[in-house]
Amino acid sequence: MPRFFRTTVAVFAALVAIATSAAFTPSPRAQDVRAGASNAGTAAPPGAVERERSVWNLQPWYIVGGAVALVVQAGLIVGLLVNRAQRRRAQRELAERLRFETLVSDLSAAFISARDVPQHIERALERIVHELDLDRAVLAELGQAHDDIIWATHSWTRDGIDPLLGALPSRAYPWIAARLLDGHVVSLSRLDELPSTARTDRENLAARGTQSLVAVPLTVEGTVTGALSFSTLRAERDWPDELVPRLRLLAEVFASALARYRAETAARESEDRFRLLADTAPLMIWLSGADGRRTYFNRRWLELTGRRSEEDLGEGWADSVHADDRALAVESYRSAVSARQPFTLDYRLRRWDGDDRWVLDHGVPRIDENGAFTGYVGSVIDITALNTALRAVLESTALRSAIFGSLYGQVAAIDRDGVIIAVNHSWTRFAEEVGTDPTRGATVGVNYLDACRQAAAAGDADALRALEAITAVLTGKRPDARLEYAFRSQSVERWFEMTVEPFRRPDGGAVISYIDITRRWQAEDESRRQREELAHAQRVTTLGELSASLAHEINQPLAAIVTNAQAAIRLLDRDGIVHADVSEALTDMAADAQRASAIIRRLRALSRKEHASQRGLDLNQLVDNVVTLLRYDLARKNITVLRTADPVVPLVSGDPIQLQQVILNLLVNASEAIGNAPDGPREIAITTALRAPGLAEVRVRDTGVGANAADLERMFERFVSTKPGGLGMGLAISRSIVEAHGGRIAAETNPDRGLTLRVELPCDGSVPAIEPSLPGQISPGVWDQQRIAGERKPL
Numbered sequence: 001m002p003r004f005f006r007t008t009v010a011v012f013a014a015l016v017a018i019a020t021s022a023a024f025t026p027s028p029r030a031q032d033v034r035a036g037a038s039n040a041g042t043a044a045p046p047g048a049v050e051r052e053r054s055v056w057n058l059q060p061w062y063i064v065g066g067a068v069a070l071v072v073q074a075g076l077i078v079g080l081l082v083n084r085a086q087r088r089r090a091q092r093e094l095a096e097r098l099r100f101e102t103l104v105s106d107l108s109a110a111f112i113s114a115r116d117v118p119q120h121i122e123r124a125l126e127r128i129v130h131e132l133d134l135d136r137a138v139l140a141e142l143g144q145a146h147d148d149i150i151w152a153t154h155s156w157t158r159d160g161i162d163p164l165l166g167a168l169p170s171r172a173y174p175w176i177a178a179r180l181l182d183g184h185v186v187s188l189s190r191l192d193e194l195p196s197t198a199r200t201d202r203e204n205l206a207a208r209g210t211q212s213l214v215a216v217p218l219t220v221e222g223t224v225t226g227a228l229s230f231s232t233l234r235a236e237r238d239w240p241d242e243l244v245p246r247l248r249l250l251a252e253v254f255a256s257a258l259a260r261y262r263a264e265t266a267a268r269e270s271e272d273r274f275r276l277l278a279d280t281a282p283l284m285i286w287l288s289g290a291d292g293r294r295t296y297f298n299r300r301w302l303e304l305t306g307r308r309s310e311e312d313l314g315e316g317w318a319d320s321v322h323a324d325d326r327a328l329a330v331e332s333y334r335s336a337v338s339a340r341q342p343f344t345l346d347y348r349l350r351r352w353d354g355d356d357r358w359v360l361d362h363g364v365p366r367i368d369e370n371g372a373f374t375g376y377v378g379s380v381i382d383i384t385a386l387n388t389a390l391r392a393v394l395e396s397t398a399l400r401s402a403i404f405g406s407l408y409g410q411v412a413a414i415d416r417d418g419v420i421i422a423v424n425h426s427w428t429r430f431a432e433e434v435g436t437d438p439t440r441g442a443t444v445g446v447n448y449l450d451a452c453r454q455a456a457a458a459g460d461a462d463a464l465r466a467l468e469a470i471t472a473v474l475t476g477k478r479p480d481a482r483l484e485y486a487f488r489s490q491s492v493e494r495w496f497e498m499t500v501e502p503f504r505r506p507d508g509g510a511v512i513s514y515i516d517i518t519r520r521w522q523a524e525d526e527s528r529r530q531r532e533e534l535a536h537a538q539r540v541t542t543l544g545e546l547s548a549s550l551a552h553e554i555n556q557p558l559a560a561i562v563t564n565a566q567a568a569i570r571l572l573d574r575d576g577i578v579h580a581d582v583s584e585a586l587t588d589m590a591a592d593a594q595r596a597s598a599i600i601r602r603l604r605a606l607s608r609k610e611h612a613s614q615r616g617l618d619l620n621q622l623v624d625n626v627v628t629l630l631r632y633d634l635a636r637k638n639i640t641v642l643r644t645a646d647p648v649v650p651l652v653s654g655d656p657i658q659l660q661q662v663i664l665n666l667l668v669n670a671s672e673a674i675g676n677a678p679d680g681p682r683e684i685a686i687t688t689a690l691r692a693p694g695l696a697e698v699r700v701r702d703t704g705v706g707a708n709a710a711d712l713e714r715m716f717e718r719f720v721s722t723k724p725g726g727l728g729m730g731l732a733i734s735r736s737i738v739e740a741h742g743g744r745i746a747a748e749t750n751p752d753r754g755l756t757l758r759v760e761l762p763c764d765g766s767v768p769a770i771e772p773s774l775p776g777q778i779s780p781g782v783w784d785q786q787r788i789a790g791e792r793k794p795l
Contacts (some may be wrong), residue, residue: 003416003636013063014050017489018634028508045714052186053649057217069776077085079732080381081678085659093459095451098362098706100245100781102547104249104250104253106127107124107127107250107253107364109745110125111256111257111260113267116350117204117257117258117260117261118153118261120257121154121258122154122156124254125137125138125139125154125155126155126156128156128230128250129156129157129158129230132230134230134231134232135157135158135161135231135232135234136155136157136158136161136163136229136230136231136232136233137155137156137157137228137229137230138152138154138155138164138228138229138231138268139152139153139154139155139218139227139228139229140152140153140226140229140356141153141218141225141226141227141258142224142226144416148169148170148171149168149169149170150167150169150177150226150227151166151167151168152164152165152166152167152168153165155531162232164208165442171487172201172204172769173201173204174198174200174201175194175195175197175198175200175201175216175454175578175580176198176201178584180215180217180224180227181217182222183217183219183224184217185214185215185216185217185244185247185248186213186214186215187213187239187244188212188213189237190212190236190237190238191205191206191211192212193212193775209233210231210232210233211231211232211233211234211235211236212231212236212237212238212239213229213230213231214226214229214230214231214239214244215227215228215229215230215249216229216244216245216247216250216251217251218251218254218255218258219251219255220254220255220256220258222253224253225258225259226255226258228247228250228251228254230247241707259440275298277629278296278298278299279298279299281298281300282300283379283380283381284297284300284301284304284359284379284381285298285300285301285377285378285379285380285381286298286301286317286363286377286378286379286380287295287366287375287376287377287378288337288363288372288375288376288377288378288785289375289649290373290374290375291337292316292333292334292337292375292376292423293313293314293315294312294313294314294316294317295313295375296309296313297309297312297313297317300730301380303624304349304351304352304357304382305320305349305350305351305352306351306352306353307320307352311574312352313737315330317712318330320349321347321348321349321424322347322348322349322350322351322356325347326346326347328347329345329361330345331740332345333345333363336363336374339547340363340365340373342362342363342364343362343363344360344361344362344363345360345361346358346359346361346383347359349380352697356380357382357384357413358383358384358387359380359381359382359383360380360381360383361377361378361379361380362378362380363376363377363378363541364377364378371740376522382679383385385621388568404475405515407426408426408515409426409485409513409514409515409516410426410427410430410513410514410515411423411424411425411426411427411511411512411513411514412423412424412427412447412448412511412512412513413503413509413511413512414448414474414509414510414511415503415508415509416474416507416508417447417449418447418448418449418450418470419445419446419447419448420444420446420447420476421444421446422444422707423443423444426726427514428443431512448470448512449467449470449471452464452466452467452470462483462485462486462487465483465485466483466498468584469481469482469483469498469500470500470510470512473501473502473510474508474509474510476502476504479502480499480500480502481498481499481500482497482498482499482500483497483498484497484498484517484521485498485626493518494516494518495516495517495518495520496514496515496516496517497515497517498513498514499513499515499785500512501511501513553745575694603780613656614653614654614656615651615653615764616651616653616764617651617653617654617656618651619649619651619652619657619659619688619696619761620645620646620647620688622656622659622660622663623643623645623663623686623688623698624643625660626663626664626667627641627643627667627686629664630667630668630671633671634667634671634684637671637674637675637682638682639671639674639682639684640682641683641684641685641686642683642684642685642686643685643686644685644686644688644689645687645688646689646690648686648690649688649689649690649696650690650694650696650763650764651763651764652696652741652761652762652764653741653762653764654741654761655737655741658737658740658741659737659741659761661734661737661757662734662737662745662759663700663731665730665731665733665734666698666700666734666757666759667686667700667733668682668730668759669730670684670700670702670704670755670757671684672702672704673702673704673705673706673717673754673755674702674704674754675704676701676704676705677704677705677753680703680753681703681736682701682703683699683703684701684702684703685699685701685702686698686699686701687701690763691757693758694762694763695760695761695762695763696760696761696763697758697759697761697762698758698759698761699756699757699758699759700756700757700760701750701754701755701756702753702754702755702756703750703752703754704755705754706749706750706753706754706755707747707749707755712747712748712749715731715747716731716732716734716745716747717732731745738759738760740762741761741762742761742762743759743760743761743762744759744760745757745758745759745760746758756788
């Protein structure tokens with residue numbers, strides 16, 4: 001039943017009920033008369049009741065019927081009016097729906113054919129604002145990182161209203177943003193509809209002048225990518241429930257258009273990036289379709305061939321292939337396309353200048369996201385220079401192998417783990433001839449460090465030294481290593497020098513070489529023997545030159561012995577002899593005899609040829625012993641000795657006789673230089689001190705004639721002497737002795753006069769016991785007085 005008919009019937013029934021009740025209900029006046037009579041206990045006056053009835057009887061029934069008809073007619077009129085209003089409302093709703101559907105259809109069609117999607121979005125928002133009588137429409141997108149920023153990318157507003165564009169922090173509208181991200185539509189007819197928790201949203205909307213708002217999320221494949229917002233600023237507005245689905249439909253149209261625009265933009269940018277990358281790549285790149293026909297060549301390919309792109313597309317690229325390689329290249333390419341397999345071809349490609357270049361063509365299938373084969377992408381590189389370099393490498397490798405094989409000595413290369421990776425012919429030949437050396441009997445592929453460890457475990461000390469040296473070079477602790485060792489083979493002792501050099505390459509390693517130095521060792525041994533013979537001859541010669549002084553040194557204690565013996569005899573001949581005096585005389589005789597014996601012992605040591613190195617030599621004592629031998633000669637020449645000794649000079653190692661010979665030569669040269677000086681002071685200053693850590697120094701400073709710069713450079717050469725009749729061997733022998741002890745000797749002129757000779761010797765680490773201080777200055781007269789008086793202080 002139509003709604004307006006139901007309404008009319010209801011109105012009619014109500015009117016009938018009213019009329020009926022009015023007809024059959026007594027009038028209020030009659031009711032009052034009856035009530036008064038009843039209260040008085042009497043009956044109502046008959047006239048009164050009659051009068052009432054007569055009045056009612058005067059109302060005919062047709063009056064009631066007319067009233068009813070009027071009521072019915074009025075009800076029908078009301079129903080018709082209601083029906084007309086509903087029909088008009090339905091027509092408006094139908095027209096509005098039709099207009100909205102037309103809007104959606106027009107927007108969808110426009111977006112499908114649109115080339116400039118952002119511009120069409122602006123036009124669509126403008127149309128929606130006018131169609132729905134709004135003030136502002138905004139399309140906002142989430143950032144790519146879905147951070148706290150919402151970007152209002154498109155907006156349309158009526159005149160006089162500021163547009164809303166740019167970054168919108170989501171924290172400014174936290175409640176609305178949360179609802180939209182959950183996929184809900186936010187509809188606000190007035191700001192008071194916001195909950196109390198949305199205070200921040202209300203304040204920011206009010207600040208922008210918003211009266212009413214509806215926001216619909218933009219969803220793509222279930223993910224919210226943005227929002228479509230409509231608002232009014234002039235007045236508040238209701239948002240009917242039937243409007244929300246329509247706005248959702250509009251949001252889907254916008255979301256679809258944006259997604260397609262983004263996809264097309266990404267594809268276009270990807271293609272542009274690919275072409276830019278391909279054109280700037282240092283190699284040639286091509287593309288083909290599923291049929292294998294080439295569809296693209298980059299700029300490098302076109303520059304090399306000198307052809308236009310349309311000439312090489314399809315099958316035209318094969319025209320640039322060398323005639324001898326074309327058939328095989330095309331056939332191999334087609335076979336790979338048929339099998340849809342990766343391929344690699346090498347062929348000669350004709351360059352623009354007619355030169356044929358060897359190229360390497362590599363292609364791989366292109367598969368789309370659905371797994372369908374769409375063609376090939378390939379790269380071509382010019383390998384002409386690479387082939388030339390490869391040939392050069394092969395030739396270089398052969399050359400290095402020849403050089404490595406021709407190296408003198410036994411040479412092997414090991415990696416950083418100690419595995420032998422190459423050996424020369426001498427190494428192999430030695431391993432075949434002499435199989436008793438476990439460290440050098442290893443071949444390629446054997447770990448050389450393990451071979452050294454096995455030999456060291458068997459008690460080979462040289463193998464342990466070799467292992468430590470190689471390990472130090474491999475780990476970078478030492479830049480190189482060198483050691484010598486003796487190797488006995490078939491009862492013959494042979495000497496070898498092992499050298500370890502780092503293998504300067506990224507993977508590390510080392511080169512080990514063994515050189516037979518037996519002849520060099522024998523030559524050095526012979527040279528050392530001849531040097532010792534020469535030093536011995538020089539010592540004997542020096543002692544011969546000092547014979548008068550030495551004879552005096554010996555005669556002094558002998559004369560003292562004779563004197564003391566005669567004194568003892570005279571004391572014994574006296575009466576009342578005091579045994580203490582005789583005992584003292586005999587004690588002096590024994591001391592003088594020991595002194596003479598010590599002088600003779602020193603002379604014998606200096607004249608002896610055989611001697612051995614010792615550890616823990618006191619350098620101060622060595623110097624004092626030599627000074628004692630020369631004291632008479634120096635006193636005879638009226639030379640004063642200034643002795644300065646550091647009591648804590650560390651001990652040294654070496655041959656004491658050879659070191660005393662060095663000091664003897666220095667003092668003899670100093671005394672001769674002073675003797676050649678016409679006037680001036682006659683002093684020799686001898687100083688022993690620790691000048692540097694681990695280095696002891698002896699300085700002999702004289703006041704003699706000195707030397708010029710040219711003499712200083714040649715002073716230590718053999719057969720060079722500034723003295724008349726000198727052999728020029730003293731300082732040369734001294735230098736060889738000092739250098740053999742690991743030290744050095746040098747000379748320098750004094751600021752005033754004379755020379756200073758400096759000898760530096762390595763210490764062995766020990767410190768001598770501190771003895772009483774030596775006299776700082778002893779003149780020749782004091783020596784004799786001390787000797788006669790019995791004072792025997794060490795010098």
